[in-house]
Amino acid sequence: TFEVELAQTGKTLLVSEDTSVLEAVADVGVSVMTSCEEGICGTCETTVLSGEIDHRDSVLNDQERAAGDTMMICVSRAKSDRLVLDL
Numbered sequence: 032t033f034e035v036e037l038a039q040t041g042k043t044l045l046v047s048e049d050t051s052v053l054e055a056v057a058d059v060g061v062s063v064m065t066s067c068e069e070g071i072c073g074t075c076e077t078t079v080l081s082g083e084i085d086h087r088d089s090v091l092n093d094q095e096r097a098a099g100d101t102m103m104i105c106v107s108r109a110k111s112d113r114l115v116l117d118l
């Protein structure tokens with residue numbers, strides 16, 4: 032379980048092991064465009080303001096992963112206790 036803060040919305044939520052960031056964000060009424068929901072299309076790419084990302088998609092290359100500026104919220108998760116998203 033980790034915490035996700037939605038900077039624009041001003042909400043903080045918990046993402047447990049059995050849910051995705053996308054689902055948790057949708058649960059608080061914030062909609063993000065998605066398509067594949069499997070980490071392959073890039074539609075759900077979301078800007079990350081802080082926190083360490085556990086990238087699980089097949090969209091970003093190694094450099095983009097290392098930069099840690101964006102993540103595919105349908106599949107990727109957090110390595111740190113907290114992520115701040117630009118949502």
Ligand code: FES
Nearest residue numbers: 066068073075105
């Ligand atoms: Fe396709 Fe997230 S919806 S990568």
